Amino acid sequence: MRTIDLIAQILKAEGIEYLSCFPTTPVIEAAAQVGIRPIICRQERVGVGIADGYSRVTNGRPPGVFAMQYGPGAENAFPGVSTAYSDSTPMLLLPLGHTRKHDRVFPLFSSLRTYESVTKSIEQINTEDRVIDVMRRAFASLRNGRGGPVMVEIPSDLSETTVDPTSIENYQAVPNALAQANPEDVDRAAKALLSAEHPMIIAGAGVLYAEATDQLVQLAEFLQLPVMTTMEGKSAISELHPLALGSGSGVMSEPVLSFLKKADVVLVIGSSMTPHSMVTPIPSGKTVIHSTNDPIDIGKGGSPDHALLGDSKLVLSQLYEAVQDLAGENPRSVVEGPAQEIEAIRSAWEANWSPKLMANSKPINPYQVIHELMNTIPPSEAIVTHDAGSPRFQIMPFYKSDGPRTYLGWGKSHQLGTGLGLAIGAKLASPEKICINLMGDAAFGMTGLDFETAVRSDLPIITIVLNNSTMAVETSAMELSHELHQTRDLGGNYAEIARSLGGWSERVTEPNQISNAINRARRANEDGSAALLEFITSEETEYSNRRPFG
Numbered sequence: 001m002r003t004i005d006l007i008a009q010i011l012k013a014e015g016i017e018y019l020s021c022f023p024t025t026p027v028i029e030a031a032a033q034v035g036i037r038p039i040i041c042r043q044e045r046v047g048v049g050i051a052d053g054y055s056r057v058t059n060g061r062p063p064g065v066f067a068m069q070y071g072p073g074a075e076n077a078f079p080g081v082s083t084a085y086s087d088s089t090p091m092l093l094l095p096l097g098h099t100r101k102h103d104r105v106f107p108l109f110s111s112l113r114t115y116e117s118v119t120k121s122i123e124q125i126n127t128e129d130r131v132i133d134v135m136r137r138a139f140a141s142l143r144n145g146r147g148g149p150v151m152v153e154i155p156s157d158l159s160e161t162t163v164d165p166t167s168i169e170n171y172q173a174v175p176n177a178l179a180q181a182n183p184e185d186v187d188r189a190a191k192a193l194l195s196a197e198h199p200m201i202i203a204g205a206g207v208l209y210a211e212a213t214d215q216l217v218q219l220a221e222f223l224q225l226p227v228m229t230t231m232e233g234k235s236a237i238s239e240l241h242p243l244a245l246g247s248g249s250g251v252m253s254e255p256v257l258s259f260l261k262k263a264d265v266v267l268v269i270g271s272s273m274t275p276h277s278m279v280t281p282i283p284s285g286k287t288v289i290h291s292t293n294d295p296i297d298i299g300k301g302g303s304p305d306h307a308l309l310g311d312s313k314l315v316l317s318q319l320y321e322a323v324q325d326l327a328g329e330n331p332r333s334v335v336e337g338p339a340q341e342i343e344a345i346r347s348a349w350e351a352n353w354s355p356k357l358m359a360n361s362k363p364i365n366p367y368q369v370i371h372e373l374m375n376t377i378p379p380s381e382a383i384v385t386h387d388a389g390s391p392r393f394q395i396m397p398f399y400k401s402d403g404p405r406t407y408l409g410w411g412k413s414h415q416l417g418t419g420l421g422l423a424i425g426a427k428l429a430s431p432e433k434i435c436i437n438l439m440g441d442a443a444f445g446m447t448g449l450d451f452e453t454a455v456r457s458d459l460p461i462i463t464i465v466l467n468n469s470t471m472a473v474e475t476s477a478m479e480l481s482h483e484l485h486q487t488r489d490l491g492g493n494y495a496e497i498a499r500s501l502g503g504w505s506e507r508v509t510e511p512n513q514i515s516n517a518i519n520r521a522r523r524a525n526e527d528g529s530a531a532l533l534e535f536i537t538s539e540e541t542e543y544s545n546r547r548p549f550g
Helices: 003-013 027-033 044-058 072-086 111-118 128-143 183-195 205-209 213-223 254-262 312-327 339-357 366-376 390-398 418-429 441-456 479-485 494-500 511-526
Strands: 018-021 037-040 064-068 091-097 121-124 149-155 199-203 227-230 244-248 265-269 287-292 306-309 382-385 434-440 462-467 504-508 531-536
Touching: 003 027, 003 128, 018 027, 018 044, 027 037, 027 064, 037 441, 044 064, 044 072, 044 091, 044 418, 044 441, 064 072, 072 091, 072 111, 072 149, 072 418, 091 111, 091 128, 111 121, 111 149, 121 128, 128 149, 183 265, 183 287, 183 306, 183 312, 199 213, 205 213, 205 312, 213 312, 227 254, 244 254, 244 339, 244 390, 254 339, 265 312, 339 366, 339 390, 366 390, 366 434, 366 462, 366 511, 382 418, 390 434, 390 462, 418 434, 418 441, 418 462, 434 441, 441 462, 441 494, 462 494, 462 511, 494 504, 494 531, 504 511, 511 531
Parallel strands: 018 037, 018 064, 064 091, 091 149, 121 149, 199 227, 199 265, 227 244, 265 287, 287 306, 382 434, 434 462, 462 531, 504 531
Antiparallel strands: none
């Protein structure tokens, strides 16, 4: 048996059903031989995004896998891997490497050397007898602790060497090991929550990966705690829940801003709270309880008053048991809880934004597209993701997700075009869902041709292009250059491009056709066609509560 065939058999044993990939790499043929379906992308960065989106929806069980050739293929994949690393997405990367005798010879590209800064772990299979050990360690790293891309480089001359055909019998998957927090630390944190006048929760992506939504809601309802989610944690609680504040990132809803200002105790669960423009900072003067499964996060963005190290589901269960023991009956009744205040603040905020959310203007206001999308396709039936730039700022505060992984938030590494690959990967993981990515015209220019990947692979997604023919988010950053040279302007008919790539498409200019067009795109999906809606939109530059804390 060839070494590459043993690698494919290990992938199959680990439950891998799909391989996102781009030639030339023998992993593709070997995977197909054992019943793993290859999904051929048009560009490596999108291929990584497909594996990324798949992993986000499956919570890494099983993880997405991407394979590519050595040299240019591995080089092109770097931006996608960087995004996955910044968002701690568990995924397996299998780059082909140069022959072992040419390994690390200048100027040949070495994945082993270059990717070390953006992977959780990286290892090369440099001899046939190391296949089992290296692959076991890779999946163990994917399965345990903080998520992140894991890379195994396969030298091109190694793939055709032979191994004992019974080698697969020696492969045994490593179990998933979880840890809970120190009980004494939990008790102290529970007392802080019970003594607070205005406690709240910030829930991050760790809640999603731990599949801890039920535990989050249980604790929130018992203590009547308002819940904000981070950008990556959006959908950790249904945003239709009366205690849900919405999401916070570089922009935020009014309920998030209001409750963050007045909170005295903040429980941060499943978030690194890395200082970043896309992470809402906690205002000073709060008592902070920080829970994460990675000790590197503790103290990263400031010194918490209480630190809980452990899996989010286990920690939330510990906190619930602790506050029950300390409080007895429910310490806060539903009548005394914040739900009415949350609803009042949200209603006033949405009313203030209604001229944009229900604009009925030409060009179409992008906020109206988002508003009607949410009202046309029930959020519980969809998996929605944004793109970088204006679409992210516009959708994050206003779109209400409804259930775990009904929204894929990303963006601490800002790469236009990422959302398309995520939506394709989400459709692979949840074919019953309506998978939608919203992108601007600049983002389409980066990765738009991979819409054809969705068409060719029979993965009917909906791509919404908000086309305002400019880079509106850069208005203040490119004022003089635009005045002199129109540097922000872009152009194109993206619906025509999508149609030429074999998909269903429509260009929409009338605001009264937004909902009807979305329904037509949904029906195209139901008929098996990938769909693209191009909305001709205004140059909207107003965002909700952008960076109010600096």
